Amino acid sequence: MKEKTDSPEALMRDRRATAVSAPLALRLSVYLTRARLDRQIKSGLPWHATAELALRARQLIDPRTRQRLASGLRGTVEWVDWIGSRPSFSAVMIERYGVRAGREALLGLAERLDGPDPVCPRGIVLAQILLTDGCVSPLFSRHCERTVVEAVWEVADALEVGDQTVEYLYS
Numbered sequence: 779m780k781e782k783t784d785s786p787e788a789l790m791r792d793r794r795a796t797a798v799s800a801p802l803a804l805r806l807s808v809y810l811t812r813a814r815l816d817r818q819i820k821s822g823l824p825w826h827a828t829a830e831l832a833l834r835a836r837q838l839i840d841p842r843t844r845q846r847l848a849s850g851l852r853g854t855v856e857w858v859d860w861i862g863s864r865p866s867f868s869a870v871m872i873e874r875y876g877v878r879a880g881r882e883a884l885l886g887l888a889e890r891l892d893g894p895d896p897v898c899p900r901g902i903v904l905a906q907i908l909l910t911d912g913c914v915s916p917l918f919s920r921h922c923e924r925t926v927v928e929a930v931w932e933v934a935d936a937l938e939v940g941d942q943t944v945e946y947l948y949s
Contacts, residue, residue, distance in 0.1 A: 800833050808833045820903045835899040843902060848891040850909045851884050854917060873926075876916050880926025887930050890937060901937030908933055 808815065808830050815834040819825050825835040837843065858877040877884065891897070891905065908915050908929050916922040916929050924932070 804829055804833060808837070812837075816903045816906070819899050820907075822900070825899050838899040838902040839897055844891045844897065847902065847905050847909060848888040851888040851891070851905075854909070855881055855884050871912075871918060873916060873918055873920050873922075876920070876922075876926045880916075880930060883927045883930040887934060890934060896939045897937045898939045901933055901935075904933045904936050 811830065812834060815831055816838075818831060819835065819838070823831065825831045854872060854877060858872060858874050858881075861874065887905070908917060912918040914922065916924050916926045922929075
């Protein structure tokens with residue numbers, strides 16, 4: 779029996795699924811609901827359960843997404859190094875002391891994201907939250923319950939993949 783081209787399994791096997799090979803309606807649906815899909819992946823919903831989740835997982839583990847996140851982490855560290863203890867006039871308030879304390883962990887996470895090893899989509903979602911969410915990320919909130927190092931370890935743990943993950947994502 780021939781497999782449907784928009785089934786989760788077919789999308790996960792097709793390395794070009796984030797480009798033109800996925801049906802336009804599916805790509806549009808994923809684009810419009812990516813925040814919800816990311817929340818579902820973060821919560822542990824099997825990302826290969828639906829075609830939308832499968833395509834979103836492919837988008838998340840794409841090397842360009844990983845490189846963009848790694849660049850953002852390095853840029854945050856570089857900005858804190860550059861600004862030093864001077865007053866800053868920026869719309870984005872980075873928690874400089876937290877970033878300085880977690881400097882090596884952030885740079886290590888950036889290396890992991892840039893590396894060739896497979897990653898789990900949930901870890902990418904957590905890395906995006908770390909880098910962009912001013913309410914819950916210790917990079918921006920002085921009153922966050924976790925330190926930068928603790929948050930980086932949580933992301934690093936979530937990036938680790940099991941055998942089934944590798945089979946679905948990278949075969």
